[in-house]
Amino acid sequence: MGQLVAGTTYVKVDGVQLTITGGAEAPLMDVKRETIFPGYYKEEELAPYVKMTAILGSDFPIKTLVNGRDMTVTTEFKNGRVYVLAGAYLVDEPSFKADDGTVELQFDGIKGSWQ
Template sequence: MGQLVAGTAYVKVDGAQLTITGGAEAPLMAVKRETVHPGFYKEEPLAPYLKMTTIFEAGFPLKSLINGRDMTVTCEFKNGKVYVLSGAYLVDEPSHKGDDGTVELQFDGVNGSWQ
């Protein structure tokens, strides 16, 4: 029997639910490892983040997202896994794509945890 692992994800930012298209992206590890020589590697911290494409609908909390410096972003994936990003803030350049009514968002944060 198959198990559902893909589909709609649900995202809330400080309690306000965003309507997203497709899915969301979150890191699985807190570090980035790179092999220096077989059996030897170096490790760098990886900033916790969440990426998604949202619908720019009426009531979109644009002002609170732009001004937020210590937000909590929760993403519930279709497979039941939940990623919580605390101390979150928007990074890069979110911009509205008028042809399809979406906004690309990336939140970085202080702490990211899987539940």
């Protein structure tokens, strides 16, 4: 029996659904581990995030996203998993690409959790 593991992803920011192309990306861990010597490692905290490519249509909430400092980003993956990013804000330098009507978005936040 086959199992659905990929497909359309749905992203909502403070309840407003974005139209995205492809999928979205979210981390599985909240730490980065590095081996110092076999059997010994160090950890450093990572900022939780969600990355995606969104279509910038006429209803795209530019002001909300640009000015948001404490948003909730809910990402529903086709495999049934949901990742919720709390205390979210846009990072990097999102810019509009006129050739395909998209914008690359990355939200970092305070807490990310898999539901």
